[in-house]
Amino acid sequence: MAPFSGQTQGGSAPDEPQRRIPELEEALRRAEDSSRNKSAFIANLSHEIRTPLNSIIGVANLFQGTRLDLEQKKFVEMLSTSARDLHRLVEELLDLSLIETGRLTLQSEPFPVRSNCSRTIRPLAVSIQERRLSLELQVDPAVPEYLRGDSARMSQILRNMVTNAIAFTPKGTIRVRVFLEEETESSANLHVTAGHPDGGTGAEKRRDTDYSNMERKDFSASFQGAGMGLLIARGIAEAMGGKLWTEFSGSGDRIIHFRASLGKIPSGEALPGKEEKSGKEIPAAAAPLPAEISILVVDDNRFNRSLARTILRKMGGPGWRVSLAESGSEALQLMEEQHFDLVFMDVQMPEMDGLECTRLVRKKETGRDRRSVIIAMTAYAMEGDRRMCLDAGMDDYIAKPVEAEELRTVISRNLA
Template identity: 35%
Template sequence: MKSEQLAALFGRTFTPSLAGLLFSIIPVALLWPHLPHALLLGWLGIRGLIVAIRCLSAARFQHQRQSLQDPAQTESWQRRYYGLLALDALSWGAVGVGFHIEGLPELNGILLATLVGVMAIGLFSLSNSFKANLLFSSLTLAPLVLHQLSLGTQTGALISLGLMSFFALALSEARKMEARNTELLRHRFANAWVAEQRQLALLSAEHSSTSKSRFVAVMSHEIRTPLNGILGMTQLLERSELDLQQREQISIMRRSGQHLLALVNDILDLARIESGKLAVDTGPVNLGETVNDVCQLLSQTAQDKGLDFELILSPALPPYALGDASRIKQVLHNLIGNAIKFTDKGLIRVEVGSTLDMRAGKLLRFAVQDSGEGIPADQLERVFAPFEQAQDLRRNAGPRRQDGTGLGLTISRELARAMGGDLRCSSVPGQGSLFEFTLPLQSCPQPALAAGQAAAPPETAVGDKPMRGTRQLPQLSGRVLLVDDSAVNVLVASSMLQHCGLQVDQAENGIEALERLEVQAYNLVLMDCQMPRMNGFEATRRWRAHERSHGLGHVPIVALTASAVNGDRERCIQAGMDDYLVKPFEMDDLLAVVQGHIRLSEQG
């Protein structure tokens, strides 16, 4: 506080001091014919010297202010300021004594007015310090008051009384101004402290969010790696000769692994939502195919539970619309899965159509209706809160029998809003619930089909889907380089590839991969991204540079990574990779990617 007050005093030195120097010309000009010129010029020179010293001192203080950490230094500057202020005031006080001329009341009156004006200037320029005002005013007026009293005249006494009254009034006002300035300074410090605390809190929150996102990303990577081994091996076992009991055991293992993977994905999505990094990839979406994919996956679950499952697709829907197919499937999967989970008997109905909103325009509407227990009206919004279990909110809820994190609806609503839509819920206790998921409806033309791919009409009814493990594997030929430092991942991927007739070579890091690529031709490279010695990004960049410098053909490189955070796909593409597959992957997805790139390499 003291340092700020001193800085304010020094900061207001220049203008009042220069104005005071101009005022000094008035008595010199008026008294030039009546007093010795040497006296007047000497006084004016002293005034100029004092003003120059004060201004230089103020400039030096401003220059050194940031380095003043020691209170003793502040005290020293304060003494210097008050000493120079006292000299300035005494130089004015000398006018009231040394420049008084008998018999010229007009001139004396002008000198008196000059001193009062100087004091008034000081009153405002020194407003943040009562002590400085008291010092300057008393040393300026005291000599004049004493001189007038020493004259022993009635006029002198009246002038002295008037000056002292003005002095008292000025000091009273100075006290008030100091109090106001001090209060403003306190408010400024308080606001600065609040702003600093907010900034610290913001930095702390950003650091916490970054740390949490990093932790979630690392944990996601570390969990996905063993999950890739579990789910990969169960897929391979499903394709082997098993009896009924063994197939059931493998199915339990697979469902458990998929459930754990779903939990990891939910936590990762929640972290993206909280950090504002939830990504939406907009493109043409085949509406009928997208909805049927989800319904075919879940309809059997509903039927196994004794529920009727009904899908209604409006014939007025365009075949294709702009959206994010994977995110739409994710939301529908959550909504339909919840409906099946909380319905013991009756019907699950899925309707897809369009609706018109007065503000948003034409909307794509997905409605999932169940005949379950329903949710009380005062609990409808709570179902969208993180970690809330719908089982706990339903009427007459018994002991908890449902699993899950309570994140599905939270993530679904945020996904809907990220895509420009919304997710709402209505319910009648005892009759069921209705979840409505809306998106802006923007029809688009059918995307160009890949060469040799036939156009298939969109399905409009739920049908049977081939069981996993019964599909015929494609028979491929070629040599694949598998680069991964995890023995489990290598075993899973190489087994899947060898089932299709591919030859597989292995490398544990980027350096080994580059050595193998230089001596052996490969149809495809499957590259892990995080490896010791040299990661997959650097290895890919170096091989692409080697291809360009030696005029070699392009070898397809596909990333196989357990990292699923935003920006990973883009980072892979920028490094020179051709595709990206996240662990744990489905065998069908891996083989589809491999088959596509091997065909392209053979054509090239």
């Protein structure tokens, strides 16, 4: 048989892989466009939902600070809880989008491991009490007091682990364990578990799963959000270079496992929340708020403008003068007429958005003695939105829906 010559009857045939390269490149381009369009759609949907949510949650908080009878308190609590549940679903949609597109970014900052775990699970006490369960937190003494990583994402993973454990524990105790598997000079490998102490043990054969094949129908109606939350937690764990999986038995007992490698803190590095010399903890809200201040709230939504003014006036008292603007152009005019110490700037507005308005303000301030602190107060909450605002000249960023304590913190941070 003659050796293969790369030719067929009727002449030479084109190289098949080379011929398909343009088709593959076009398919890849379409897939990337589809992914970007989906992410943009989810971001815009989030923005549209957050805007009315900001008013709903804000007004519910204001009602809770007034004199209400028992029935009214119950109604307001139902309103507030439902709005927060909707807000959580919006956050999860955003996280899923970031994970699917590989755009999830992680922070790397020192944080206190034990207190971070305690603060995370404390708000779940209501759910635990309603199901007549008990909760134990055990942090191994070998775990360093401070580690470096993304404390918010760590809390998110732990919160979803415990929520899932609540859903699958009919009675008894849910135990959260944090222990050190191994460590080097620069890193510490933590292993976190949550579930019934006897989960995954006994006569039944144990099964291990990384959660990817678990079906939503497994989850009880009272914890419908646990499925998506744990799926997101797994994606975050993998972005950390770690792993999240579930170990369970045929009897229904199960334990959720999370493993991650975190950075160790070099000796001598200043730690957050502690005074470097004395080592005494400093409360986050210790810095006093200014007694007198002029504030401008810029937002094209009249309900959000009114809500922000009410919250700020209650927070600061008569010494806080609050003005309102419904557009970037109106804000520019007011800032030409008088100086504002603090400006809360919405980002998406018709005609002139908050980014363009901020750039023009910073340009006009060139050479002036006084400068306004501008804080983005926006419904945009995707990764990169904060950087976009800071690059435009803003000093800080707060995402809607805005809580009064968040406002207090951001004001104290920028004006104290």
